[in-house]
Amino acid sequence: MSQHRKPRTHSVLTQRAIRVGLLAAGAAGLATAVPAQAVTGTAHSAVALDRTYSRADVLHHKDMKQSMTVRQFGEVHTGTVRNQATALGVGCSVDDHCRSVAISMQIVMMAGEHVHLNAINRGDAINQYCDGCQTLASAYQFVVSTPRPFALSKETKGRLADIHRRLDALTRSTLRATDLKARVDSLAAEVTAVLRDAVAKAPKGPVRPNVTLHRHLDGWPAH
Template sequence: MAVASDHVFSHADRAHHAQAKDSFTIRQFGDMDATAVRNQANAVSAGCSADDHCRSVALSFQIVTVAGEHTRLDAANFSDAANRKCTGCQTLAGAYQFVVSTPTVFTLDGTARGKLADIHRRLDGLTRSTLPAADLKSKVDALAVEVTGVLHDAAAQAPKGDTRPDVTLHRHLDGWPGH
């Protein structure tokens, strides 16, 4: 059994008004009978005021490839954003889990990995940006669409089997827009 867990946590408060973290991991498992993967993003803004607000952003992209005709997959994907006594704060947590399942083993080639690395760089830039939470959500969702496209193209090149390759996106966003 293969097990993988990715977790991003950011915490903004009076001492650190802006905290932003992201994760972009690729987990390539071969032929597996069972796989358990977990992806989580948590963001907290605490103790700031409308005049002195905080911003906390946590974004996690997890890409998992599994192979096999009868693989059991336990995939968990969570996000939680909390404002604690934080008037006017912006808090955003986003967990994006991409699961690529193919009947036979395949690995992402250099072209796909290069495209994913470019998306990761752009995610880093968005995470550190000062975009309002609503705009940030839409831009991060657009990156998720790009990742899905790259993975669909890569899976189409996978060796064929009795079942078709599949790409599934699990997305969970939670946030407080503030001002």
């Protein structure tokens, strides 16, 4: 029996968002958020919070959630971005299994030569009196840095939407946690490759374009 509690965090997003590449009914779509400053080209401060939360308990034995969000900030001088996946299991037993899966993929695009960035990425699997729970939280944060602002092409958006559809199918699957982790890691590698292909076509500048992946996985049981 185990009990782990962690504080929740809150933030305000000052962006306008549009949905593209929607999945079937009941599934989250690939979201792109573009702040007004990204349109005007004015350097600004960027703030974003993306979170996926799932809860399984004696009344709802399975809860599997996923998200993939693209944040396009344009030219910035400072940025604070947080990505969080939280999977909670409550009150199940070894004879009454529960499964809670939360996967969050956040893609942050920002331009500038001297950007001060505070990037936080967390995956938390929490069991509360739940010997029969399987919880998995996976957080992937992709930071795309370029010297000049650029927009993702239709082809790139289509490739990301295809990965998102496969992520949704994986999240709802019955794979063991270890197999699910490996498969989602493989999709994350595909996202990295797609973004690197995209930045290769970005406007050139004194700073070399770069794609950085932050990855944090947490699970119960651990194996």
